[in-house]
Amino acid sequence: GESVGLHLPTLSVQEGDNSIINCAYSNSASDYFIWYKQESGKGPQFIIDIRSNMDKRQGQRVTVLLNKTVKHLSLQIAATQPGDSAVYFCAENFEGNKLVFGAGTILRVKS
Amino acid sequence: DSGVTQTPKHLITATGQRVTLRCSPRSGDLSVYWYQQSLDQGLQFLIQYYNGEERAKGNILERFSAQQFPDLHSELNLSSLELGDSALYFCASSVEGGGAQNIQYFGAGTRLSVL
Numbered sequence: 001g002e003s004v005g006l007h008l009p010t011l012s013v014q015e016g017d018n019s020i021i022n023c024a025y026s027n028s029a030s031d032y033f034i035w036y037k038q039e040s041g042k043g044p045q046f047i048i049d050i051r052s053n054m055d056k057r058q059g060q061r062v063t064v065l066l067n068k069t070v071k072h073l074s075l076q077i078a079a080t081q082p083g084d085s086a087v088y089f090c091a092e093n094f095e096g097n098k099l100v101f102g103a104g105t106i107l108r109v110k111s
Numbered sequence: 112d113s114g115v116t117q118t119p120k121h122l123i124t125a126t127g128q129r130v131t132l133r134c135s136p137r138s139g140d141l142s143v144y145w146y147q148q149s150l151d152q153g154l155q156f157l158i159q160y161y162n163g164e165e166r167a168k169g170n171i172l173e174r175f176s177a178q179q180f181p182d183l184h185s186e187l188n189l190s191s192l193e194l195g196d197s198a199l200y201f202c203a204s205s206v207e208g209g210g211a212q213n214i215q216y217f218g219a220g221t222r223l224s225v226l
């Protein structure tokens with residue numbers, strides 16, 4: 001059949017506002033999760049990670065929250081800037097070394 | 112710059128042909144991973160090598176193969192190419208072979224167009 005492109009959800013935020021990007025993961029046995037940012041024409045860039053024995057981890061302007069009960073991850077970006085515009089992927093570490101990526105979310109920052 | 116180098120950046124070829132994609136990992140990294148990113152499938156894990164040995168396999172077609180050389184660079188060979196193989200191919204590297212907090216760093220990718 002005809003293949004169609006993935007329809008990625010888009011989050012539009014005003015510059016200076018906080019952004020929250022959500023992700024549902026599939027495997028309750030996954031022990032490690034990573035957020036990547038991918039700008040146009042570039043490879044995925046590591047942002048922040050979290051182990052399954054934690055609920056929250058903070059970095060510079062970013063925070064990752066993990067809810068294992070409902071298999072949900074979120075990435076919070078404080079004071080969003082135009083340079084934050086990109087596609088954001090969550091990934092779960094499956095079977096020790098395989099990263100399984102979510103479909104991605106497009107973040108658009110309006111100036 | 113992640114420190115992972117991929118060549119070439121772009122590759123245009125015809126159906127039925129064979130191509131080789133090359134990856135140099137970050138200095139000190141022993142693991143190399145290959146991923147395919149297409150419009151309809153997203154980012155898919157293909158294969159991992161650790162210190163020259165195959166460590167894990169994902170959704171890699173039989174027409175595709177990879178290897179990691181003693182200097183730790185890796186090559187992904189794609190043969191009998193089909194239109195559907197057009198995609199971005201990424202290489203990533205990490206220090207360890209697996210486990211939590213084994214961060215994978217990605218190269219800029221090779222864009223393959225099969226005409």
